[in-house]
Amino acid sequence: MNIRFPYKVELSFPGDLEYIPSIRKFVSEVLLVSQFSPKFAYRSEIIVDEICNNAVNYGSQADDARIELVCEIFEDRIEFTIKDQGGSKDHLERLQSVLQNDSNEEKSHNGLGLEIVRMLSESLNVVIDDKHLTSVHIVRKREDKTQSS
Amino acid sequence: MESQIELVYEDIRGHGHAKLIKFIGDLDATNVETVLEKVCNLFNDGIYTIIADFKKLRYVNSTGLGILLHFSKSAREKGGCFKIANINENVYEIIEIIGATSLLEIYDELSEAIAALE
């Protein structure tokens, strides 16, 4: 029986790049199981990849840093929330400057990454609280059947 | 350990100082360094004219795109080129989104890329 919408899948994993390929493929497969198109699944895979890379590179650099990813799957969209324990002040300032797109330096691959996420999503919100915990929330809508899938 | 990627090398007939590289798998942050090293080895051997066949390259993220741009720039600086052919729809869309289609030498077909070496 198909999984009824909306439903959540939550993941918690070490803040290390090597976990990301498995995590992004998992999200893609979950979406295919819920009858999202292969194209939607691929684009979501890219979003997950880029936001996880950012969390690893810009988030907490502690040895035991962990990343939490929540995927909420609705009938017409997917929402990602990614949380990490937050980075140092330098890291956070850099992240904010990349997000505000006002960095003058040649875009590093992380700048490119968020640019791609921005283009592939309907909304992207970043919250950084007092404890430097970072939370990024992204919404991507399912394409219309009339659009190319 | 990294995402699976394989590079298969072939000579290009009529172009002794060029190489064809078939990319197979996914190119992401976990394996860019391996790919960087392999292509740098070609540069070390004096090969700066490279054609990349992306027919079996399923996936590229921004980190992967970063090194493709780097290869293109490095090859051109040495008087060579880094041409890419057979990009699939999904990968092409990502390249397009970041506006890199004009920064990379992209061809629909491998034969076109080879012909452009003349």
Add this chain to the structure above:
Amino acid sequence: MIIETKEVAALPNTIIVQLSGELDFECITQISDLFIQIEKSDKNFAIVDLTAVSLISSAVLGELMGGRKRLIEKGGDLVLAGLKMDIRTKLGLMGATKIFRIFSDIRSALNSYKWENGSHPEQVKISFPSNLNIVPPVRQLVSRITKQKGYGNRDSFRIETIVDEVCNNAVEHGKQGDDQRINLQLQIDPDKVEIDVVNTSDPDKVESLKTLLHPHEIGEIKAEEKRGRGLALIKMLSDELSVNCSESGTSVHVKKKREE
């Protein structure tokens, strides 16, 4: 050039050496002195962070190689981290990438070292709805993780089967309903994996499950029996299996040692 060193609380034999600026022949003495000091100390693993380096000469590379040799003689190693593309390309041209292990950042280097040199298990947790359709992606996720951590195909396949059977059981025999959830924890180290799956019990099934799960009876179930085959299979594939079923929840714990 600036040199800074940092200790690592969790790894007392490790030192992080952060170099920045231009590493030209004028730096050789400083770098050489540093490695002599490290050799005399209790440290045998060094991570040289080159993130802030804009230029590296072959003479300095020679010093790094010398430093590495000294640490290897102490049973350790010296690795490089944080190389910008231009520096990495240059090091490649100098043949350094064939000699040094190179990591994208300090943390990857530390994680790799911890993985290889001690029991620092890593954990992944997945929480998902109780539905059979989601089990294949979950088992494939676990399989990919085990392969990524270096487990062989056979071990990974067996672990995938274990996850499949345990999760299917949780879905089929646990409390039904779209809002029910299953929580899986994977703990992995170089020698073994431990899988814990927790779900809400079906109150109508608790008593019969308790009977089925009597420790002596798992594994004695015959292939033609309708129930319990999955558990028998898990028991055959694993080194430890324990199941706890009560009104408050059902939890399954499986341990499987690495064989390949």
